[in-house]
Amino acid sequence: MAGKFISLEGGEGAGKTTLIRKLKTHLENQGLEVIITREPGGTPGAEDLRDILLTGQTDRWSPVTEALLMYAARVDHVERLIQPALARGAWVISDRFSDSTLAYQGAAGGVDIARIRQLHTVALEDFYPDLTFILDLDPLVGLRRTVERGEDPTRFEMHETDFHTRLRDAFLRIASDEPDRCVVLDASMAPDAVYEAALEIMADKLGANA
Ligand code: T5A
Numbered sequence: 707m708a709g710k711f712i713s714l715e716g717g718e719g720a721g722k723t724t725l726i727r728k729l730k731t732h733l734e735n736q737g738l739e740v741i742i743t744r745e746p747g748g749t750p751g752a753e754d755l756r757d758i759l760l761t762g763q764t765d766r767w768s769p770v771t772e773a774l775l776m777y778a779a780r781v782d783h784v785e786r787l788i789q790p791a792l793a794r795g796a797w798v799i800s801d802r803f804s805d806s807t808l809a810y811q812g813a814a815g816g817v818d819i820a821r822i823r824q825l826h827t828v829a830l831e832d833f834y835p836d837l838t839f840i841l842d843l844d845p846l847v848g849l850r851r852t853v854e855r856g857e858d859p860t861r862f863e864m865h866e867t868d869f870h871t872r873l874r875d876a877f878l879r880i881a882s883d884e885p886d887r888c889v890v891l892d893a894s895m896a897p898d899a900v901y902e903a904a905l906e907i908m909a910d911k912l913g914a915n916a
Contacts, residue, residue, distance in 0.1 A: 709739070709792045710912050713803035715880075716841030717873050718863050719848035719855075720893045721900060722801050725841070728901045729908070733797055741791045744801035745779065749786045752779035760860040769815030773822055776807045777829045784830055803835055805880050805888075810862060813876030814869045837911050839904055840881045841893035845870035848893075 712729070714722040726742050733740045747756040755775055759767070767775065780803070791798050804826055812819045849870065852863055881888040889907045891900055 707795055709794070709796045709798060710837070711788060711792055711835045712797070712799045712908070712912075713805070713835040713838045714799070714801055714841060715803070715805045715809070715838055715877055716893060717843060717845050717848045717870055717877070719851035720841035720843045721851075721897065722841055724897050725839070725891075725900055725904060726799050726801055728897075729799055729904060732905065739791075739794075739796040741787070741796050741798045742801070743783070743787060743798065745783060745803055745806065746776055747779065748783040748788075748800070751782045751786075755779040755782075760862070762861060764861050764864050766861060769811045769817045772815065773807055773811040773817055773825060776811065777825055780804065780807075781829050784833060789833075800835070803838070804830075805838060805840070805877065808880060809873050809876035813879070814865075814872040834887060836887070837908065838884075838888045839907070840877045840888055840890045841900070842874065842878060842890050843893040845874055 714726060716722060730740045730742050745752075746759050747753045755778060759772065759775055759779075783800075788798050788800070807826075808819060808822055811817045812822045845867065849863065852859070878890065881890045889911070891903055891907075893900060895903070
């Protein structure tokens with residue numbers, strides 16, 4: 707039986723990585739093989755692209771170039787890691803996927819959404835996650851969390867507040883446009899409360915195994 711593909715989306719510091727670790731442990735306790743991965747990245751070639759995408763000045767690439775680079779990385783990721791894992795029955799959880807391109811390069815960066823959707827079709831046809839969690843959080847709270855972590859900011863974290871507000875609105879719009887696939891989680895709750903809410907949704911949407 708094919709596995710399931712879950713993506714987590716949201717603004718900076720929303721708590722995706724924290725939630726993914728908990729979901730992995732839960733699913734492994736159900737006897738499932740679980741692969742956790744991230745975008746941009748996830749395979750050696752895509753991680754090379756991640757290095758150039760996340761470093762340098764905010765205007766290092768135009769939003770269209772960013773979208774193309776994100777999709778170059780994504781095709782490698784899907785073909786070499788995600789699809790083979792799903793085919794052998796593993797569950798794959800990715801820290802970001804295609805909705806991030808719609809939100810970051812599209813709604814926040816200014817690339818026409820229809821153009822990004824066309825790019826998706828050219829690159830991956832109708833391949834999408836089975837379930838997407840959108841972690842919704844005030845962007846200032848998320849950015850504060852990343853600052854408190856003490857790492858250097860990425861190119862995207864350095865954008866103005868307006869950019870992060872557009873991102874939040876974009877993710878909420880994606881969730882309301884695609885209610886079968888996407889579920890919004892209130893990421894201002896404590897980590898365990900976010901996890902409990904995610905477990906309930908996963909069981910409801912993906913069935914008994916979850
Ligand atoms: N990008 C990506 C695009 O522009 N287009 C694309 O198509 C794609 C795929 C990736 C960047 O690339 C951009 C978007 C991103 O800017 P990244 O470093 O992977 O860069 O950035 P993020 O994905 O945003 O990852 P972060 O690690 O910054 O955030 P997370 O994973 O959402 O948050 P997490 O779990 O690491 O938590 C952050 C801090 O908050 C605490 C944690 O302990 C941690 O210290 N925390 C909480 N605190 C209070 N309450 C909670 N519920 C908490 N949950 C976590």
